[in-house]
Amino acid sequence: MDKYFSCQLIDISPPVRTGSPVFPGDTAYQQQWGATISPGCPVNVASLTLSPHVGAHADAPLHYDPQGPSIGQVDLTPYLGPCRVIHVMGCGPLIEPQHLQHAWADLPPRVLVRSYIRQPQDHFDTALPAFAPETITALADAGVLLVGIDSASVDPADSKTLPSHQVLRQRGLRVLENLLLDDVAExxxxxxxxPLKLMEADASPVRAVLRPLA
Known part of the structure; x- marks a missing residue:
């Protein structure tokens, strides 16, 4: 049974481990063993220190809105259901609406965008691909509830105003970042x-998977 289900699921979560890239200045992944199996101890128990933005993750509105809900307070509906993977590799630093037009017809409520040929997993990409804010607006107008991307942010790494995050806030969309879409067909x-039910957090790691519809 486990083999059957593993064949049906496509894991789109990058590995999280020591050395996983994080936004410059953010908290890197660290793991320590508080207990290890030994004659006097029957279990291994680890403690983790990490930013909730390590690996594939869901941003909460609290991340970009001081009055926004935490990730543990958001409705789970956007994170589960039909989605479309759209390829835009090589489109440039900003994903514009026209880059998605070839796959725009009858969009489902969730859209994941592959911008990398190969997602960098050994360093943080300071030139990461991001969404133009008008692309988020167009997706919201089309009825999309959640957008996802294979880079670390929907905004450029050096942005101080985060215009695409602000459109997410204004239009009530949810977002997944740092997805691993290298081998996923359009x-x-x-x-x-x-996401985890972290009642005070601005984001949560996710184990993101896709299930083929046919």
């Missing part, structure tokens, strides 16, 4: 990417 899938 097309429609079921997305499963539930």
């Amino acid at each position: 097309g429609d899938y079921e997305l499963i990417a539930l």
Whole structure:
């Protein structure tokens, strides 16, 4: 049964480990063992220190809105259901609406965008691909509830105003960042990417997977 289900799921979460890239100045992943199996101890128990933005993650409105809900307070509906993966590799530093037009017809409520040929997993990409804010607006106008991207942010790494995040806030969209879409074909899938119920956090790691619809 486990083998059957593993064949049906496509894991789109990059590995999280020591050395996983993080936004400059953010908290890197660290793990320490508080207990290890030994004659006097029957279990291994680790403690983790990490930013909730390490690896594939869901930003909460609290991340870009001081009055926004934490990730543990958001509705889970946007993170589960039909989605479309759209390829825009080589489109430039900003993903514009026209880059998505070839896959725009009958958009489902969730859109994941692959911008890398190969996602960098050994360093932070300071020139990361990002969304133009008008692209987020167009997706919201089309009824999209959640957008996702394979880079670390929907805004350029050096942005101080975060215009695409602000459109997410204004239009009530949810977002997934740092997805691993290297080997995912363009097309429609079921997305499963539930955040943890962290009641005070501005984001949560997710184990994001896709299930083929056919």
